Amino acid sequence: MDQVQVGRLVVIGVGLIGGSFALALKTAGACREVIGVAPPGKTCEQAKSLGIVDSASSSLAEVLPQLEASDLVFIAVPTLAVESVFAQIRAYMPEGVTVTDGASVKGSVVRAAKTVWGRVPSFLVPGHPIAGSEHSGAAAARDDLYYNHRVILTPLPETGTGHLQRVVQLWQVAGASVLKMSVEEHDVVLAATSHLPHVIAFSLVDTLAHDAENENIFRYAAGGFRDFTRIASSDPVMWRDIMLANRDAILKAIDLYSLNLSALREAIASGDSTSLMGVFTRAKTARDQVTKVLTKQACSEFMPTKAMTFTAQPGGCVIGRLRVPGDKSMSHRAIMLGSLAEGVTEVAGFLEGEDALATLQAFRDMGVVIEGPVNGRVTIHGVGLRGLKMPPGPLYLGNSGTSMRLLAGLLAGLGFDITLTGDASLSKRPMDRVAGPLREMGAIIETGSGGRPPLRIKGGRRLYGIDYRLPMASAQVKSAVLLAGLYASGETSTVEPAPTRDHTERMLQGFGYPLHRDGAKSTLCGGGNLKACHIDVPADISSAAFFMVAAAISPGSDIVLEHVGVNPTRHGVINILGLMGADIQQFNKREISGEPVADIRVRYSPLKGIRIPETQVPLAIDEFPALFIAAACADGETVLTGAAELRVKESDRIQAMADGLAVLGVEAKPTPDGIVIPGGRARTVFSGGTVDSLGDHRIAMAFAVASLRAKDTIRILHCANVATSFPNFADLAVSVGLRLQLA
Numbered sequence: 001m002d003q004v005q006v007g008r009l010v011v012i013g014v015g016l017i018g019g020s021f022a023l024a025l026k027t028a029g030a031c032r033e034v035i036g037v038a039p040p041g042k043t044c045e046q047a048k049s050l051g052i053v054d055s056a057s058s059s060l061a062e063v064l065p066q067l068e069a070s071d072l073v074f075i076a077v078p079t080l081a082v083e084s085v086f087a088q089i090r091a092y093m094p095e096g097v098t099v100t101d102g103a104s105v106k107g108s109v110v111r112a113a114k115t116v117w118g119r120v121p122s123f124l125v126p127g128h129p130i131a132g133s134e135h136s137g138a139a140a141a142r143d144d145l146y147y148n149h150r151v152i153l154t155p156l157p158e159t160g161t162g163h164l165q166r167v168v169q170l171w172q173v174a175g176a177s178v179l180k181m182s183v184e185e186h187d188v189v190l191a192a193t194s195h196l197p198h199v200i201a202f203s204l205v206d207t208l209a210h211d212a213e214n215e216n217i218f219r220y221a222a223g224g225f226r227d228f229t230r231i232a233s234s235d236p237v238m239w240r241d242i243m244l245a246n247r248d249a250i251l252k253a254i255d256l257y258s259l260n261l262s263a264l265r266e267a268i269a270s271g272d273s274t275s276l277m278g279v280f281t282r283a284k285t286a287r288d289q290v291t292k293v294l295t296k297q298a299c300s301e302f303m304p305t306k307a308m309t310f311t312a313q314p315g316g317c318v319i320g321r322l323r324v325p326g327d328k329s330m331s332h333r334a335i336m337l338g339s340l341a342e343g344v345t346e347v348a349g350f351l352e353g354e355d356a357l358a359t360l361q362a363f364r365d366m367g368v369v370i371e372g373p374v375n376g377r378v379t380i381h382g383v384g385l386r387g388l389k390m391p392p393g394p395l396y397l398g399n400s401g402t403s404m405r406l407l408a409g410l411l412a413g414l415g416f417d418i419t420l421t422g423d424a425s426l427s428k429r430p431m432d433r434v435a436g437p438l439r440e441m442g443a444i445i446e447t448g449s450g451g452r453p454p455l456r457i458k459g460g461r462r463l464y465g466i467d468y469r470l471p472m473a474s475a476q477v478k479s480a481v482l483l484a485g486l487y488a489s490g491e492t493s494t495v496e497p498a499p500t501r502d503h504t505e506r507m508l509q510g511f512g513y514p515l516h517r518d519g520a521k522s523t524l525c526g527g528g529n530l531k532a533c534h535i536d537v538p539a540d541i542s543s544a545a546f547f548m549v550a551a552a553i554s555p556g557s558d559i560v561l562e563h564v565g566v567n568p569t570r571h572g573v574i575n576i577l578g579l580m581g582a583d584i585q586q587f588n589k590r591e592i593s594g595e596p597v598a599d600i601r602v603r604y605s606p607l608k609g610i611r612i613p614e615t616q617v618p619l620a621i622d623e624f625p626a627l628f629i630a631a632a633c634a635d636g637e638t639v640l641t642g643a644a645e646l647r648v649k650e651s652d653r654i655q656a657m658a659d660g661l662a663v664l665g666v667e668a669k670p671t672p673d674g675i676v677i678p679g680g681r682a683r684t685v686f687s688g689g690t691v692d693s694l695g696d697h698r699i700a701m702a703f704a705v706a707s708l709r710a711k712d713t714i715r716i717l718h719c720a721n722v723a724t725s726f727p728n729f730a731d732l733a734v735s736v737g738l739r740l741q742l743a
Ligand SMILES: O=C(O)C1=C[C@@H](OP(=O)(O)O)[C@@H](O)[C@H](O)C1
Pocket: 328, 329, 330, 402, 473, 474, 475, 476, 477, 479, 501, 621, 622, 645
């Protein structure tokens, strides 16, 4: 943006902050002239010799009267000196000039304006760039200090729109992104995130420096000490002013911190290792999350745009052995039941994907100490069925339907109010299917419009057991009711219209909870307890399915998938591919943690189109995107019916697949509860093209597999959510022969 935005820029206080603003605007050619104003002494002369300002003055009385309406004044003096600058502006400045500032406290700036003018003048735009360094003075100024940083503006109702716009534009020219908040909010947020850390750093270094026994301590100080205390080198005058100017908010932050520090001291004194692990694991997760946000990775509530694209080059086959990550359904349940158990539960093979991590974080937020995951190992310090604590805010469950629906049941009978939220996709998914039966049990649950998230669950409700006939085949609904049943008086039963995954039932039994199963009916009584255990989570058959289909459709393929969970309620993909003529063998069958596990070998063999038996639908519900790719590569038509549930997953999977297939030249016909897919025998069934996964992990991975039978490159948009269920999909895919790249 090489256009002049202001005429003259007057910078009052040409140190790091003021000098860097001047340099940024000069470099961008956004002002005609920069005038530096500072008390007599060397700063301003130095700024001139460094080329930061064009002219220097020590007198505002001299500079201000010459200004015109298109000029701008930037005040970058220590916070408490702002008032005396305002007094001179009032005395000497002509009308129309814009004034903004960079002080770290906004309440005191507004108070100073009111003292000087009796009100906040319309030309004043209070601001605060969130950038800086422990170095100060003109010599430290840089033209890129604000590049990619945030600037908070705190305009008031009286602030003039033209003045505000001008300041916003200038910060944007300097490379910053501008956000607006109220003066009060700014001061509370900054007290916690900036002012308190400075208090602690100054005080720690001062403590150590004054302790005679620590005379030599700085000599041995390593990186951790340096990182932690870097900000204690900051300008003392500036920080004294900030402390005095933002006193109340800083005192509150110090009090809260002192309380937590005392609790930590107590935990250390009494050797309370669980509490120590609680503080450290929560802090580590929070800090890691901050790092992700700062480095603009996915996986966070604050990152709505999931922009990753897969580019899959055509052709190839898959050869090799691999173990895909842990089962998602079991990983969720291991965290839930481990948290509610008495004692310490050890989990191996945990899926470190975003969905299961959202569940893990929810339980941390409810006070459960959870160590890991480290290489799939998680240690959960169970708190018992009544030991969960009210979280500090709503539980954010990202993209994960399983987390939200199972938690709704599990939390409906607890003693505190709670809100469950999710990302844009989860916020469109139906929740009445769980809210309905839970209300019948006595829960009070409010949904958002149309029965969608957020879910607001009222605490302190008495729940009563019910006998619930599920209107649809859904393991999530069944599990929500059974988990609520743990807290209900009397018996709770579910009867399902067709078998769905039974991990909840198996795992409850594994945790020693009596549960009776009789055909489609599962029954338990509230009031029991869960005993901690060891859980070995097998590889997820839903993730393995992509490689099973990959091998089944590409000539020359031979792949072994190790340690896959082959629970009969998850077996649909093997059954359906078998009916289509795929060459699939299971071997090393064994039972681990109450679940059948096997190694699965798949070799290429020509497939034929089939009418998929409706009984198989719930048993393969998540595998259909991959199965549709297999169907497109089969000889003859494949017909799916009875699968309306696919329309309410992370995307409408019937429509999303039909649209993507159409882009790739396959004219599938969606129906209300299924799809008809014409087969294709040619070596290349799919053309190339760009398909949109709509942020649905399984759609993204399915089209990546299609590349094995494509003529040209397939680009797949919005793939970042692959990390919800299969974070290392691309690496594993490439390792066995897919020609996949990420961008
Ligand atoms: O209980 C579970 O872990 C799941 C059940 C299924 O959902 P529905 O219950 O909606 O069929 C499945 O699609 C989901 O990925 C996981």
